[in-house]
Amino acid sequence: MATDYNYEFFNVTFPVEWVAHVEINRPEKLNAFKEVMWLNISAIFKRLSHDPNVRAVILTGAGDRAFTAGLDVQAASGGLLSDSGPTDGARKANGLRRHILEFQDCITDIEKCEKPVIAILHSISFGLALDMSLACDIRLSTANTQFSVKEVDIGLAADIGTLSRLPRAVGNQSWVKDVALSARIFGSEEALRVGLVSGVYKDKSEAVAEGLKLASLIASKSPIAVLGTKEILNYSRDKSIVDGLQYTAIWNAAMLQTQDVKDAMLSGLQKRKPTFAKL
Amino acid sequence: MATDYNYEFFNVTFPVEWVAHVEINRPEKLNAFKEVMWLNISAIFKRLSHDPNVRAVILTGAGDRAFTAGLDVQAASGGLLSDSGPTDGARKANGLRRHILEFQDCITDIEKCEKPVIAILHSISFGLALDMSLACDIRLSTANTQFSVKEVDIGLAADIGTLSRLPRAVGNQSWVKDVALSARIFGSEEALRVGLVSGVYKDKSEAVAEGLKLASLIASKSPIAVLGTKEILNYSRDKSIVDGLQYTAIWNAAMLQTQDVKDAMLSGLQKRKPTFAKL
Amino acid sequence: MATDYNYEFFNVTFPVEWVAHVEINRPEKLNAFKEVMWLNISAIFKRLSHDPNVRAVILTGAGDRAFTAGLDVQAASGGLLSDSGPTDGARKANGLRRHILEFQDCITDIEKCEKPVIAILHSISFGLALDMSLACDIRLSTANTQFSVKEVDIGLAADIGTLSRLPRAVGNQSWVKDVALSARIFGSEEALRVGLVSGVYKDKSEAVAEGLKLASLIASKSPIAVLGTKEILNYSRDKSIVDGLQYTAIWNAAMLQTQDVKDAMLSGLQKRKPTFAKL
Amino acid sequence: MATDYNYEFFNVTFPVEWVAHVEINRPEKLNAFKEVMWLNISAIFKRLSHDPNVRAVILTGAGDRAFTAGLDVQAASGGLLSDSGPTDGARKANGLRRHILEFQDCITDIEKCEKPVIAILHSISFGLALDMSLACDIRLSTANTQFSVKEVDIGLAADIGTLSRLPRAVGNQSWVKDVALSARIFGSEEALRVGLVSGVYKDKSEAVAEGLKLASLIASKSPIAVLGTKEILNYSRDKSIVDGLQYTAIWNAAMLQTQDVKDAMLSGLQKRKPTFAKL
Amino acid sequence: MATDYNYEFFNVTFPVEWVAHVEINRPEKLNAFKEVMWLNISAIFKRLSHDPNVRAVILTGAGDRAFTAGLDVQAASGGLLSDSGPTDGARKANGLRRHILEFQDCITDIEKCEKPVIAILHSISFGLALDMSLACDIRLSTANTQFSVKEVDIGLAADIGTLSRLPRAVGNQSWVKDVALSARIFGSEEALRVGLVSGVYKDKSEAVAEGLKLASLIASKSPIAVLGTKEILNYSRDKSIVDGLQYTAIWNAAMLQTQDVKDAMLSGLQKRKPTFAKL
Amino acid sequence: MATDYNYEFFNVTFPVEWVAHVEINRPEKLNAFKEVMWLNISAIFKRLSHDPNVRAVILTGAGDRAFTAGLDVQAASGGLLSDSGPTDGARKANGLRRHILEFQDCITDIEKCEKPVIAILHSISFGLALDMSLACDIRLSTANTQFSVKEVDIGLAADIGTLSRLPRAVGNQSWVKDVALSARIFGSEEALRVGLVSGVYKDKSEAVAEGLKLASLIASKSPIAVLGTKEILNYSRDKSIVDGLQYTAIWNAAMLQTQDVKDAMLSGLQKRKPTFAKL
Known part of the structure; x- marks a missing residue:
């Protein structure tokens, strides 16, 4: 590639x-x-x-x-x-x-x-x-x-x-x-x-x-979590706290609907490395 | 209490x-x-x-x-x-x-x-x-x-x-x-x-x-002065300097009308600890 | 003076x-x-x-x-x-x-x-x-x-x-x-x-x-370059990155039309100290 | 009620x-x-x-x-x-x-x-x-x-x-x-x-x-569509166009994942009134 | 073309x-x-x-x-x-x-x-x-x-x-x-x-x-004047007045250095239609 | 004068x-x-x-x-x-x-x-x-x-x-x-x-x-009320609603402490024209 x-x-x-x-x-x-x-x-x-x-x-x-x-x-x-x-x-x-x-x-x-x-x-x-x-x-x-x-x-x-x-x-x-x-x-x-x-x-x-x-x-982390962290940090950088929080809320409203959360939590409990689907 | x-x-x-x-x-x-x-x-x-x-x-x-x-x-x-x-x-x-x-x-x-x-x-x-x-x-x-x-x-x-x-x-x-x-x-x-x-x-x-x-x-400080300092810092955090200054001006226009300023100044000159009314 | x-x-x-x-x-x-x-x-x-x-x-x-x-x-x-x-x-x-x-x-x-x-x-x-x-x-x-x-x-x-x-x-x-x-x-x-x-x-x-x-x-630097650096930093301070970049673009569209750039570049190559006109 | x-x-x-x-x-x-x-x-x-x-x-x-x-x-x-x-x-x-x-x-x-x-x-x-x-x-x-x-x-x-x-x-x-x-x-x-x-x-x-x-x-409209329309208009009101568009994008990224879109489109084609689930 | x-x-x-x-x-x-x-x-x-x-x-x-x-x-x-x-x-x-x-x-x-x-x-x-x-x-x-x-x-x-x-x-x-x-x-x-x-x-x-x-x-107007009018209106749309004015000032600092101003003024006085260079 | x-x-x-x-x-x-x-x-x-x-x-x-x-x-x-x-x-x-x-x-x-x-x-x-x-x-x-x-x-x-x-x-x-x-x-x-x-x-x-x-x-109105109305409208013009409301709150916290409110209310009840002190 x-x-x-x-x-x-x-x-x-x-x-x-x-x-x-x-x-x-x-x-x-x-x-x-x-x-x-x-x-x-x-x-x-x-x-x-x-x-x-x-x-x-x-x-x-x-x-x-x-x-x-x-x-x-x-x-x-x-x-x-x-x-x-x-x-x-x-x-x-x-x-x-x-x-x-x-x-x-x-x-x-x-x-x-x-x-x-x-x-x-x-x-x-x-x-x-x-x-x-x-x-x-x-x-x-x-x-x-x-x-x-x-x-x-x-x-x-x-x-x-x-x-x-x-x-x-x-x-x-x-x-x-x-x-x-x-x-x-x-x-x-x-x-x-x-x-x-x-x-x-x-x-x-x-x-x-x-x-x-x-x-x-x-x-090695959930690509959904990593994406969200980068994008919310960039969006919030030059907005007010209030605006940043509102953007974060709708972002996660979309992005929490993922298998990654369950996989990440479970592998955390099981002390093993999770595998995440491609983004 | x-x-x-x-x-x-x-x-x-x-x-x-x-x-x-x-x-x-x-x-x-x-x-x-x-x-x-x-x-x-x-x-x-x-x-x-x-x-x-x-x-x-x-x-x-x-x-x-x-x-x-x-x-x-x-x-x-x-x-x-x-x-x-x-x-x-x-x-x-x-x-x-x-x-x-x-x-x-x-x-x-x-x-x-x-x-x-x-x-x-x-x-x-x-x-x-x-x-x-x-x-x-x-x-x-x-x-x-x-x-x-x-x-x-x-x-x-x-x-x-x-x-x-x-x-x-x-x-x-x-x-x-x-x-x-x-x-x-x-x-x-x-x-x-x-x-x-x-x-x-x-x-x-x-x-x-x-x-x-x-x-x-x-x-131990004037509760009026402490309140103003916290609130102005929070308000100004994600505003422009110009907006922060205008907010500060009207804030203090209200909050300088207090006995605390006199008490604080006087006790400063007299090297004693002032007592301030409750907020 | x-x-x-x-x-x-x-x-x-x-x-x-x-x-x-x-x-x-x-x-x-x-x-x-x-x-x-x-x-x-x-x-x-x-x-x-x-x-x-x-x-x-x-x-x-x-x-x-x-x-x-x-x-x-x-x-x-x-x-x-x-x-x-x-x-x-x-x-x-x-x-x-x-x-x-x-x-x-x-x-x-x-x-x-x-x-x-x-x-x-x-x-x-x-x-x-x-x-x-x-x-x-x-x-x-x-x-x-x-x-x-x-x-x-x-x-x-x-x-x-x-x-x-x-x-x-x-x-x-x-x-x-x-x-x-x-x-x-x-x-x-x-x-x-x-x-x-x-x-x-x-x-x-x-x-x-x-x-x-x-x-x-x-x-000792170009007064045009120094002026621009100060003004753009001040303007951009409480604007978004996007706004700062747009302001910068029009600023330099005006300010690159100066002899200073040539003089600065040339004296850089010639390892000598340039002289710039007054601002 | x-x-x-x-x-x-x-x-x-x-x-x-x-x-x-x-x-x-x-x-x-x-x-x-x-x-x-x-x-x-x-x-x-x-x-x-x-x-x-x-x-x-x-x-x-x-x-x-x-x-x-x-x-x-x-x-x-x-x-x-x-x-x-x-x-x-x-x-x-x-x-x-x-x-x-x-x-x-x-x-x-x-x-x-x-x-x-x-x-x-x-x-x-x-x-x-x-x-x-x-x-x-x-x-x-x-x-x-x-x-x-x-x-x-x-x-x-x-x-x-x-x-x-x-x-x-x-x-x-x-x-x-x-x-x-x-x-x-x-x-x-x-x-x-x-x-x-x-x-x-x-x-x-x-x-x-x-x-x-x-x-x-x-x-009578999709409650998801109505909610989004109100919230995006309110959010965008005092933001820049750029910020409004970004918020809109993530909002709809979440909210297009609904049966309502299909139901609304289909009932539109069939000229009948759709029924939407509660919000 | x-x-x-x-x-x-x-x-x-x-x-x-x-x-x-x-x-x-x-x-x-x-x-x-x-x-x-x-x-x-x-x-x-x-x-x-x-x-x-x-x-x-x-x-x-x-x-x-x-x-x-x-x-x-x-x-x-x-x-x-x-x-x-x-x-x-x-x-x-x-x-x-x-x-x-x-x-x-x-x-x-x-x-x-x-x-x-x-x-x-x-x-x-x-x-x-x-x-x-x-x-x-x-x-x-x-x-x-x-x-x-x-x-x-x-x-x-x-x-x-x-x-x-x-x-x-x-x-x-x-x-x-x-x-x-x-x-x-x-x-x-x-x-x-x-x-x-x-x-x-x-x-x-x-x-x-x-x-x-x-x-x-x-x-038929100066393309420089038209460009500036559109761009400043767009830039100023969701900025404060103060920010809009500053942007306008540097914009025109660049854009007043044009033959168009002279040509436009002169043709205004002479009641004839000016010709402007391409942008 | x-x-x-x-x-x-x-x-x-x-x-x-x-x-x-x-x-x-x-x-x-x-x-x-x-x-x-x-x-x-x-x-x-x-x-x-x-x-x-x-x-x-x-x-x-x-x-x-x-x-x-x-x-x-x-x-x-x-x-x-x-x-x-x-x-x-x-x-x-x-x-x-x-x-x-x-x-x-x-x-x-x-x-x-x-x-x-x-x-x-x-x-x-x-x-x-x-x-x-x-x-x-x-x-x-x-x-x-x-x-x-x-x-x-x-x-x-x-x-x-x-x-x-x-x-x-x-x-x-x-x-x-x-x-x-x-x-x-x-x-x-x-x-x-x-x-x-x-x-x-x-x-x-x-x-x-x-x-x-x-x-x-x-x-003929209270000069305090008129001043506040002009200044708050100007301040709020290019701020968010949230910022405008906060500014308004501290403004009136200062400006409600005036005899004008009482005089205006009373003259309203008495259907007579109030007189206000100079600003």
Whole structure:
């Protein structure tokens, strides 16, 4: 089934049952992104979202040097940020707006994926590395990860999601402003302390192993329960408590009508591992 | 006055002036909840809310083994989660929805209580332990507390408030997804680090003593000031800053018209403890 | 140009290029605030917002004893909180409401300043110290800072912004309720742990030096990129992700049409420091 | 079953199958409300909400003189609005706040009733008549109805829901401000034109007959479809389109799993009236 | 260029300069929708959105008998609403949810189209006719249009947008509940009175002619001004005034940098028709 | 006291007790606005808001030819819309944004005025006429009023409030899009039908007389009740019902503590006109 996920700049493999591994694969350019790549990210995660054989996903970058160095600035300066196109300021603005909205939508498709996604940030993790991993559910990193909200260093405000999602992801708004305004590089210890990542491992291979272990653990649970937990958390994130509770009530009104509850309860009593139907 | 709070599965006592102690009292079942208990929780906190002799509340579980193990699964499988009732999927869904909404409302009555509530999570604190304590104002725990967002282990998404309130309570959304999707047990050190609890004590008796001390300290302040602080924080939680400020302005327009301000200021200058009228 | 910023209770200086230093200057009263001072704060930050020679701001208190002890209670009890004025409860309430709204607006002008503002909290930092610094972008402190959400100790709920902004600034709501309900004094270690400040330095002079260094670093970036980062973070704070992304898209549609992007990219490649036009 | 609905100031009858008729019954006082009456309203609509024999409700006032003249001012001036109780302004304010919130909640229970409620406004319909009928789903009136947002005439802003619900109910905000600020009496023609009512009949008996006909028509539809339509409209009212659509999707994911859809489709093809199971 | 818009169930033509005409083309089935058709609607409007030769769009149904009779119930009962697929209630619910979300997204693509869309509702306009036309900008109808929020008649709550968008489109919430709960058929006079349509014409050909005239008028304006007006109205619809104004400010900060403003002003003074560059 | 309101382009008079009349006074230019005028509008309404001698306000344009023709395009093309200023697109955008935000704020000061404001739209009422009158509480017009959302005709989207406030003011979103996208001129009959105005009079002098009569009626009510009604309606406008009710509860908790309630009730019983203290 891996053949269904055939993209030039991505490797999609299935290292353990129910778990997909998406690897950004442009290591010679530090996994920097050009346009085709975010279109591919969207296509891959849309497919994983409904793939009955997938219950959890991990996301990494190929090679040892970078998760991703972010936007491929060279490619961008010939495209999105070039002087070509309309000279009228408003028309140019509309072209840019279309482009940014499309780019944002592609990255948001990671968030919309029904299955939990674990990002493993290793080595250079600049700019888009944050935009993307903040659209994932869980973030892990390694001892040598170098994080940076790099965008101000190329003269712009981060526009693919970091400025909307980072302040919700961590509990230190002074720190958010500090790193977003200064573009300074910070490491995993700091990322862990502020809550950007929830686990740090000594190197990439250990982090991948632990990520897969966590993905497998999640994949061993009822896919109905996992789906509901992800979707309700995402829905409730920027709603009031009252709205979140109402959504939860109707969600579970639908989703409690499953054999999984009985199977999960029974196997809990019997201390054995339950088997759940595909989603 | 303790006789006013007479419930089979709860002890309500008044260990120090102005402070109520609500104890979940079903220790032989690890303080697991059946339906009558959440109805009682609602009744108790509605009464405490308006009780002029109460200015702060602590919430604990009876015995050493558990704050609460969560929903009494055995009782639930004969009730809410049983196969009885309508067979039509939609009618069954509506029955479930009514049930969940009522259950949520009961727990929200803790949040609506005008007086601050301090939860002391000790030993087993699974599932509903989080739903309930997240509706409290302050969370303390002990060295041996075992926390778990347990619901995915019984095949469902947590639906009594955890998925709405937990992400606002702590500053590490990656960690929230991690524990909510994996149902893994975690301890007080981790809970403290992410901000789920704001204090950890060596055992239950020390935690209760410290909880009572904090409750007493709060109870020594102007009840008008304490009420306003709780209510404005709750109102502002999921509003914009602009809306929060406007609500605050009219709140204090009403609540500054009190003798308490003068008494508090004067006793501050005179370095003595003020006495405030009942609320 | 410092002469443009001539106020009795504030010193405004320009210690390094592009950076303004606003100092609360009433050290003999622990920098406590009376009405003229919050009107001045508003005037100063409105001017800094559009001053082309300013790209970042630091805010401190004069002297070693206090950033600010908060509201000048003596002045307030002769004014806002006095018994003079209307005796009709509703008319008194309306007078208070007008007063609170005006006071809030003045402090919010710090938040609205287009340039990043770094608060350096040192020594006594009570009440208004929090309201003000929470309207700043970045908070630093010193080993001896004494913080307190002091308002309940004078019989009222904090009404100039703390109760709206503090819960968003840090990732520990249990702690927020703890300090806001108890008015207890806490130190920098605790402030750092919960995320209220993002850096602690050994004393005021080191903190000011580090604050200036950070301000200079930010001031060395494209002013367009810095402006956008601050404004989008502020706008997105209490909007949904979807709304934040849409706002970001149109913002950058306008703001990518700048020479700064090219200059920043080029100087990045050439490893030299770019120069940007004034804002 | 009417005996289950035995209240001094309300008649609850079941004039046609599936339809309840709630009549405010204090005609000698123009159906003016005192406290017990809004507590009763709450109790009645909570019960109707879950009563399997009820699928639609109409609400009227007894007698020919009034739907209701609003709050019983005499009763109120001895209670809520009296000088008794605390003299401290803040404590008095808190007592009033508790009272208003409880009163609002009782009226909101009409809105929360799972079954559609049709208000038939006839003759004098002042103050609370609007608060109540705006919590209903459909409003009808008669040629002689006299409407007034009467509250400013007794020195206060309407506080039981009119100021929140009226602007959403009609499409003429200039008119809303006009009638709410002037307290002027207006008639059914005007109410129809601005959309406050959706039908006007020549007198009370015709209006009741038409109201019952409409209630019967609604009661003849699938109760699952009717419930969903009411609940989704209420939920979506003050949410964004995006949020409303997401809620709708999960609602119907649960509620399409019903025999009613098949029965309704089939009877549609066969041009016969379907029979649906109770809710 | 019409060849770019080649779909079995839709005719896309360009009757006048800058104006596209989208015609639902399944007249033998009263233009009822099956799945391929909403996928096509999405594809068509996504393309129109960026087509530089299009500045306004009209939407009609082929033939004289119907704009659309709504969902093709026969097709649906073999698909979405069939008994096939998973028997587990939760898995069935998730399948339905995916389906509904995808269907909603397709219809929302009309709303997202950058160019104004005018729906011309004629003859039978049931169910989906409302979902679709409510995602358009302007609604016109004919003397013989038969409208119905038909969904309750097939046992379900309308789930493709009507219940979210209709209450915002018209100013008579009592009427919205009336028609949505009763599924009764209503005509153009009523639709005009409540504001569902803003123009009624004697028959389809006149309505199409008038729709084209209006589309041409809009197409004669600056495409930048038209785009901004549509997008700001849509964005502001369910935001606060404050948020709407901020979005508007940055929008126009980008979009005032256009030659169109000068051209429009000048041609206004010179009483001649301006020519604007393509978007 | 009229001398306090001395502005070159505005006449402020006090034609009847408690009522102010603000007249835009640049009739030779059809009352078109240049920058100083919106700054003055802000200053005037801020002062009226707190002026104890004012309880209601009417707003008109001097002369018979126009309420206002909108922005003075000639002045604007030499200022805001000129080619002077920065050539860098982003810096130009920021200048425009500052300008628009300041302009919006000035007009919003009409909305923030504590006293109800009645706009009387007569003759030419283009562009800014709508922005301004939509920030008023009540809109009246005359038989000859010519309305137009004129902005698209000068190549831009309306940015001073119309696109945010108009859709909330009227109940016909199709019509809103129609007039906003086409810039067509419409008259009072249409304005009345859609709810943009709530009264139409035969000419300006009659409209002013009726406006004054309505202002006087409102001014005869308790100023506390009037203030509360305006402020709660404005606050609730874009909040949820739940939030609006909570705000209302604390508002009235403060504002019921007034002599006005007793005076209003008593004079109601005694059928005499009450006298209320100044606000």
